[in-house]
Amino acid sequence: MQLELRHLQAVCQIADSGSLGGAARRLGVSQPALSAQLRRIERVTGGELFVRGRHGVEPTPLGRFVLTKARRVLTEMETLGAETRAMATDAPLRLGCILLVLIDGLLTRTDLAPAGREITVDVEHSVTALVRMLGAGRYDVIVYGEVNDHEVALPRGILARTLVPKEPFCIRMSTRHPLAVHEVLDLAQLADEQWMTLVEDDDGGPEALVEACAKAGFAPSLRYRITDRKMRHDLVAAGRAISLTQPTAPAVEGTVMRPLLGTPITGRIRLAWNRAAVSAAQADTLYRAAAAAYLANVDNNAFHRAWWDAHPEAHPVLG
Numbered sequence: 001m002q003l004e005l006r007h008l009q010a011v012c013q014i015a016d017s018g019s020l021g022g023a024a025r026r027l028g029v030s031q032p033a034l035s036a037q038l039r040r041i042e043r044v045t046g047g048e049l050f051v052r053g054r055h056g057v058e059p060t061p062l063g064r065f066v067l068t069k070a071r072r073v074l075t076e077m078e079t080l081g082a083e084t085r086a087m088a089t090d091a092p093l094r095l096g097c098i099l100l101v102l103i104d105g106l107l108t109r110t111d112l113a114p115a116g117r118e119i120t121v122d123v124e125h126s127v128t129a130l131v132r133m134l135g136a137g138r139y140d141v142i143v144y145g146e147v148n149d150h151e152v153a154l155p156r157g158i159l160a161r162t163l164v165p166k167e168p169f170c171i172r173m174s175t176r177h178p179l180a181v182h183e184v185l186d187l188a189q190l191a192d193e194q195w196m197t198l199v200e201d202d203d204g205g206p207e208a209l210v211e212a213c214a215k216a217g218f219a220p221s222l223r224y225r226i227t228d229r230k231m232r233h234d235l236v237a238a239g240r241a242i243s244l245t246q247p248t249a250p251a252v253e254g255t256v257m258r259p260l261l262g263t264p265i266t267g268r269i270r271l272a273w274n275r276a277a278v279s280a281a282q283a284d285t286l287y288r289a290a291a292a293a294y295l296a297n298v299d300n301n302a303f304h305r306a307w308w309d310a311h312p313e314a315h316p317v318l319g
Contacts, residue, residue, distance in 0.1 A: 018056035150204020
């Protein structure tokens with residue numbers, strides 16, 4: 001086996017994380033897979049690169065030597081990528097995103113392509129996959145969400161900016177549901193419901209839902225996980241499930257949206273970009289376009305407009 005860039009990235013991530021588990025989460029692989037990869041790397045380098053210390057794994061003298069060389073090589077590759085992308089001025093700007101509500105509005109904006117630069121857009125259903133592809137150069141910029149206190153670890157060379165620091169998740173249910181007559185729902189009222197789980201399961205959403213429900217005295221029945229948006233809405237309208245949703249989501253026939261008492265589950269929307277491919281000016285243009293797309297959806301639901309006006313700290317920073 002010959003060492004490849006992914007091997008150097010793995011070694012650096014283990015050192016930066018201080019543990020195999022933390023590095024595995026950041027790399028989007030299982031811990032056993034990363035451990036097996038590390039053993040193969042150590043066979044090539046001729047000795048152990050890490051030992052377990054009081055504060056996690058620590059590099060050995062050989063490990064420190066490899067890390068110094070690895071970081072130098074990775075920095076050179078980042079520089080190469082930056083310079084080649086800068087020369088290819090007609091290359092499209094590659095945007096990846098999770099299917100957030102604002103994406104529909106974002107794609108209709110005409111000011112996303114400064115100097116006539118073409119933009120390509122792909123939708124992913126995994127934040128981990130999205131971030132990995134950004135780090136690997138498959139995307140230049142991504143828009144993604146995080147739930148409650150969950151923070152997505154970003155690769156080297158990536159910059160990020162929070163678009164919406166907080167928004168309250170709400171419940172979508174059938175108009176025929178007995179609880180639909182309430183203007184606000186207590187999470188405990190939903191103990192016997194069948195839940196539509198969030199499409200992406202690595203943004204902290206499932207854990208946040210389970211934790212919030214546990215505090216309300218029950219464990220949610222997570223029955224459906226469907227990526228097709230129309231099918232999800234049809235199941236909810238038929239009364240077969242309820243779902244968490246963003247408060248900016250549009251109205252859907254046969255369903256209603258209700259806020260949760262005390263906002264036990266909140267989301268955060270972020271923009272991240274590869275500094276080797278996206279200039280500060282381009283990142284600011286994208287940020288403002290995404291902010292405008294989000295703001296255009298605030299009035300989709302009267303309860304969110306009221307919450308939004310009462311929480312200016314949750315607004316995008318446009319100054």
